Amino acid sequence: MKIMLCLLLTALFATAAAPVCAQETVQIKIADKITGEAIPGATLTTTEGQSFVANDKGEIQLSSAIAAFKVSGIGYAAKSFQQWPAQTLILLEPQAANMQQVIVTANRQMQQRIAAPIAISTISAATISETKATTIDQLVNKTPGVFMVNLGNELHMMSIRQPMGTKGLYLYLEDGIPIRTTGIFNHNALLEINMTAVKNIEIIRGPSSSMYGAEAIGGAINFITRSAPATPSARISLQGNNTGYRRAELSTGASFGKLNLSFNGYFAQNKNGVLERSDFHKWTGTLRADYRISENTKLITSITALDYYSDMRGGLDSATFWNKDYSTPQTFTWRKVNALRFKTQLNHQWKNGSSSSIALIYRDNTVAQNPSYRIKDDYKRISGKWKGDKSLAHGEINDNSFNSYAFVATHQQQFFGGKLNTTSGISADLSPSTYDAYYIRINQDSISRRYLSFTERKDSLLSNYFTGINNGAAFTQLEYRITENLRLIGGLRFDVFRLAFRNHLPAEAFSGSPNTTETYKRFTPKAGITWQPFKGIGFYANYSEGFIAPQVTELFTGVKVPDLKPQTFFNYEAGGWISLWHDKIYADWSIYHLRGTNEIISVRFDDGSSGNVNAGKTKHQGIEYGISFRPTREWMFRFSGASSKHQFVEYAERKDLIYDGKTMNGAPAFVGNAELQYKPNWLPGFRIGAEWQHNDGYWMDPQNTVRDHGFNLVNLRAGYEWKGAEIWCNVINIFDNYYSVYSNKSSFGYAYTVGDPQNINIGIAYTLTRKKK
Numbered sequence: 001m002k003i004m005l006c007l008l009l010t011a012l013f014a015t016a017a018a019p020v021c022a023q024e025t026v027q028i029k030i031a032d033k034i035t036g037e038a039i040p041g042a043t044l045t046t047t048e049g050q051s052f053v054a055n056d057k058g059e060i061q062l063s064s065a066i067a068a069f070k071v072s073g074i075g076y077a078a079k080s081f082q083q084w085p086a087q088t089l090i091l092l093e094p095q096a097a098n099m100q101q102v103i104v105t106a107n108r109q110m111q112q113r114i115a116a117p118i119a120i121s122t123i124s125a126a127t128i129s130e131t132k133a134t135t136i137d138q139l140v141n142k143t144p145g146v147f148m149v150n151l152g153n154e155l156h157m158m159s160i161r162q163p164m165g166t167k168g169l170y171l172y173l174e175d176g177i178p179i180r181t182t183g184i185f186n187h188n189a190l191l192e193i194n195m196t197a198v199k200n201i202e203i204i205r206g207p208s209s210s211m212y213g214a215e216a217i218g219g220a221i222n223f224i225t226r227s228a229p230a231t232p233s234a235r236i237s238l239q240g241n242n243t244g245y246r247r248a249e250l251s252t253g254a255s256f257g258k259l260n261l262s263f264n265g266y267f268a269q270n271k272n273g274v275l276e277r278s279d280f281h282k283w284t285g286t287l288r289a290d291y292r293i294s295e296n297t298k299l300i301t302s303i304t305a306l307d308y309y310s311d312m313r314g315g316l317d318s319a320t321f322w323n324k325d326y327s328t329p330q331t332f333t334w335r336k337v338n339a340l341r342f343k344t345q346l347n348h349q350w351k352n353g354s355s356s357s358i359a360l361i362y363r364d365n366t367v368a369q370n371p372s373y374r375i376k377d378d379y380k381r382i383s384g385k386w387k388g389d390k391s392l393a394h395g396e397i398n399d400n401s402f403n404s405y406a407f408v409a410t411h412q413q414q415f416f417g418g419k420l421n422t423t424s425g426i427s428a429d430l431s432p433s434t435y436d437a438y439y440i441r442i443n444q445d446s447i448s449r450r451y452l453s454f455t456e457r458k459d460s461l462l463s464n465y466f467t468g469i470n471n472g473a474a475f476t477q478l479e480y481r482i483t484e485n486l487r488l489i490g491g492l493r494f495d496v497f498r499l500a501f502r503n504h505l506p507a508e509a510f511s512g513s514p515n516t517t518e519t520y521k522r523f524t525p526k527a528g529i530t531w532q533p534f535k536g537i538g539f540y541a542n543y544s545e546g547f548i549a550p551q552v553t554e555l556f557t558g559v560k561v562p563d564l565k566p567q568t569f570f571n572y573e574a575g576g577w578i579s580l581w582h583d584k585i586y587a588d589w590s591i592y593h594l595r596g597t598n599e600i601i602s603v604r605f606d607d608g609s610s611g612n613v614n615a616g617k618t619k620h621q622g623i624e625y626g627i628s629f630r631p632t633r634e635w636m637f638r639f640s641g642a643s644s645k646h647q648f649v650e651y652a653e654r655k656d657l658i659y660d661g662k663t664m665n666g667a668p669a670f671v672g673n674a675e676l677q678y679k680p681n682w683l684p685g686f687r688i689g690a691e692w693q694h695n696d697g698y699w700m701d702p703q704n705t706v707r708d709h710g711f712n713l714v715n716l717r718a719g720y721e722w723k724g725a726e727i728w729c730n731v732i733n734i735f736d737n738y739y740s741v742y743s744n745k746s747s748f749g750y751a752y753t754v755g756d757p758q759n760i761n762i763g764i765a766y767t768l769t770r771k772k773k
Contacts, residue, residue: 026065026084029230030058030073033091034125035199036229036253036769042073042092056292057255058230074112075101089231094126095583105202105222107211107423107477108176109355109412115479117489117528117540118208119145119575119590119624123201130677130687130719132728132763134245134268136190138715140221141693145205145590145624145642147671149742151753153270153280153310154191155335157742160205160219161594161620163646163667163698164742168551171208171216174223174304177343177361181404181431182214182497183469183552186367190221192306192339196249197264197286199226205624206592207546207571210491210526213427213473217546217569217596225302227290228253228260231769237726239763243756244273249765260290274757276327280310296351301344308337314372315744315751317449324738326754329450333372333395340364354413363404363431370397375442375451376748390446395454396462398437400553402469405430424476431469433552437462437511463511467552468500477526485533489542491526497549497566501556513559520549520566539576545569554600554612565614570595575624587627594620601651617649618664634679641672648702659702665744668696668710685721690714701745711739711755724767733758 030042038058045051047068052060065084072078076092106116113120121143133139137148137156149157149164158170168185171178172193180189201223208216232254240246246269253262265285270278288302312333320327345359378392410425439460443452477491497520503513528542550564575590599616622644629637646667648659677689697710714735719728736758743752 026062028060028062028071028085028088028090030054030060030071030090030092031230032076032125033093034129035226036231036233037199037227038230039073039076039092042071042076045070045072056295056298094124103202104224105173105176105204105220107479108410108425109423113577114532114538115487115530117487117530117542119205119573119588119592121146121203121205121588121626123203125200128195128198128200130689131717132239132719132730132761133195134239134241134247134761136193136195138732139201140203142638142640142673142675142691143203144588144626144640145622145644145671146203146219147668147695148190149753150756151188151741152275152278152313152756154282154308155188155310156190157187158218159666159671160203161592161622161644162218163664165666168215168548169218171212171214171220172223173212173220174341175225175302175343175345176222177359177406177408178212178215179341179363180365181363181402181406181429181433181469182471183467183499183549184400184402184431184433185215185551188335188337191282191308191337192284192341192365193223194264194266194284194286194304194306196251196266196284197225197288197304198223200224205590206542206573206594207524207526207544207569209524209546210493210544211475211477213471213475213493213495213524214497214522214547214549214566217548217567225286225288226251226253226262226264227288227300228255228262229769230255233767233769235765235767237763237765239728239761241759241761243275243759244270244278245759245761246270247763258292262288264288274326275313275754277311277313277330277333280308282306282308284308296349298347299344300347302342304339304341306337306339308335308339310335312369312372313754314375315753318750318752321740321750321752321754326757329448330372330375331451332454333370333375335367335369335371337368338364338366352414353418354411356409356411358409359407361404361406361408363402363406365403366399366401368397368399370395370440370454374398377444377449380748391444393442393444393451395440395442396437397440397456398435398463400433400435402431402433419481421479421481422476425474427471427473427475429469429471431471433467433469434465435467435552435557436464437557461505461509463509463557464504465511465513465556466502466504467556468498468502469552470496470498470500472496485531487530489526489528489530493524495520495522495524495547495549497521499552499555501562503556507560511557511559513556513562516562518550518555518562522547522549522566522568536579537576538578539574541574542571544571544573546571550600550612559612564600564612565598567599567614568597570597584630585627587625589623589625591623592621595649596620599651601653616651618651619647619649621645634681636677636679637675638677639672639674641670643670645669651702653702657703662702662704663699665699665702665704666742668698670694670696683720686719688716688718690716700743700750706745706750708740708743711737711741713737713739713755724769726765726767728763730761730763731758732756732761 040056042054101113137150147159166187204220208220234252237249249266251264269281284306286304291299313328342362347357375395379388379390406429408427440454442454473495475493499518526544530540532538546569548567555562573592577588596618598614601616624642626640646664651659672694675691693713695710700706716731740752741755
């Protein structure tokens with residue numbers, strides 16, 4: 001906290017002290033209307049047909065003012081001027097989704113959407129600004145085929161081409177770098193993202209292991225951060241709702257010649273909400289410095305810190321849920337997260353059009369918890385009879401920590417006059433990790449079944465081990481342009497993943513595996529094609545593979561002898577896009593077939609014990625589709641949906657419990673999101689919109705015996721912006737539906753996770769921008 005306070009004061013001082021330089025020539029600066037960032041490559045075109053391209057600072061210098069001209073940029077609405085503007089800062093508004101979007105996640109380099117043979121969606125800076133999301137799911141759930149489960153207090157699960165769940169099937173990136181190291185996946189990892197610092201979000205659906213490595217199976221989500229605005233500015237916002245949520249944000253930045261400096265951060269908390277045990281607080285801040293060493297070389301350095309605490313509600317049993325009760329049997333469960341991420345990256349543009357970058361990364365991460373999901377009643381059904389003490393339960397307190405020392409080096413090269421473009425690189429990640437857990441004895445009310453208190457037994461260690469996690473990789477991706485509208489893409493990555501396990505407990509302990517070293521090696525290929533036969537219409541197809549090395553906890557926690565192989569996935573997909581009436585209508589779609597093999601599942605052995613084995617095969621197939629329609633500048637309609645089927649192919653927990661051919665639990669057949677927005681010309685700066693979120697019913701258990709009915713939610717958002725001031729009101733769950741955002745049934749009973757009740761969020765913000773003379 002002290003470190004980030006110093007960084008904040010430095011950033012504020014820098015903004016206040018930013019110098020205003022005198023202009024020696026006639027100059028304009030072109031920037032994004034939402035983020036204030038410069039738009040390199042923007043074009044000024046005169047009525048005589050002359051064109052001038054903005055430099056990396058978004059600047060265009062002219063020998064004299066001109067009468068009439070047009071300013072445009074890829075992905076932005078063009079602006080026309082009939083005379084030289086009084087203000088030399090020109091702000092361009094990002095357009096709705098279209099084929100001209102620039103993306104960076106597909107091959108780690110900037111490219112147009114039409115060049116990538118994958119299912120990829122972008123959540124723009126405009127969408128982020130207008131949504132005023134308090135949780136990330138309110139943004140990513142607008143994407144076809146994506147449903148992020150909001151478990152409350154920024155805790156979550158994910159579903160992208162997979163059922164809702166906690167498995168490590170997704171890769172979360174920040175500027176192309178994983179926010180956590182491979183092998184220690186945490187399904188709540190996105191709470192570590194600083195959303196105030198995010199400019200836009202790119203989501204790849206389907207395996208991306210050929211470029212990013214393990215865990216990028218269901219998809220990869222890349223959060224692209226802001227740089228400093230084109231002119232010195234500071235923005236502060238305050239918001240809160242009727243259920244105890246409060247939030248304050250600060251964004252500030254300035255330029256000092258070759259140095260651009262920015263700070264973005266927020267503090268959020270929830271106290272005394274409608275849901276029992278829903279208190280939390282989060283403080284996070286990001287300081288970023290961009291330094292231009294030369295015209296072609298830039299050094300980007302950023303540091304993000306996080307301090308997070310949350311109560312853990314846990315799930316409700318069926319009786320409590322159907323009584324529409326917002327209480328919980330938990331009284332003391334919690335989670336704490338402290339994280340620090342540091343990255344410095346050197347980018348260089350060579351004279352022949354190629355480019356290179358090298359990034360150095362450091363991570364320091366600790367997740368400590370007294371988890372609700374580890375609490376087990378002593379009184380339970382055994383062989384058809386209820387046995388045990390009703391007043392006792394058992395749990396644990398654990399701590400999983402790691403440090404990372406990593407680097408990623410990439411190089412992009414063009415051959416044959418730009419027909420062949422290659423992106424290659426190497427990476428290494430050294431991440432020592434520790435895991436400790438000790439037993440707690442819990443007192444339980446035998447009537448209400450409420451957990452009252454617990455006794456710590458720090459001498460009763462369940463797990464106490466160290467793991468040296470080492471991951472080295474080399475990758476390459478080639479794009480060959482047969483014609484301007486036909487491209488072939490191929491990629492290959494080789495990973496070596498090594499786990500050096502050292503146990504500090506004897507063999508009879510809960511985690512009693514002997515010291516060992518496990519090594520996994522894997523080639524992951526990818527091949528694809530993009531074809532644009534006509535202007536505004538395009539198609540793509542690809543084949544890709546993905547793999548997941550066993551997670552550290554799967555290999556060693558509660559295990560006597562580790563013996564697991566990587567899980568592998570094989571993906572076949574095709575899709576396309578169409579843009580009509582000058583981008584008034586834009587639609588895209590994708591069809592996929594994904595097979596999983598060697599999946600790790602927990603099975604019960606003949607002696608009554610349980611363990612993890614590679615015994616699962618699954619099949620996932622579906623179609624994802626999205627459409628946006630802007631008949632006028634005032635109206636916008638958007639719809640995204642996914643129809644899918646997720647099946648067990650070979651899956652057996654024990655000899656008499658086989659799921660072959662069953663539908664996977666937690667897998668709605670249809671998920672949809674739609675939005676209608678109105679921005680009246682007669683009241684510039686005002687917006688109002690309604691959003692609908694639908695989840696079909698789904699099986700709560702793998703035996704397919706009990707179904708959850710799904711849910712429908714309607715959200716209403718309105719806001720008004722005038723000069724530097726903004727006010728908004730978001731009504732989430734406007735009809736105050738009582739529903740379960742995720743439900744499951746297991747041998748321990750039913751568990752329902754109650755969704756947030758109706759909440760009315762009101763916010764105000766003000767942006768102060770220093771105007772150039």
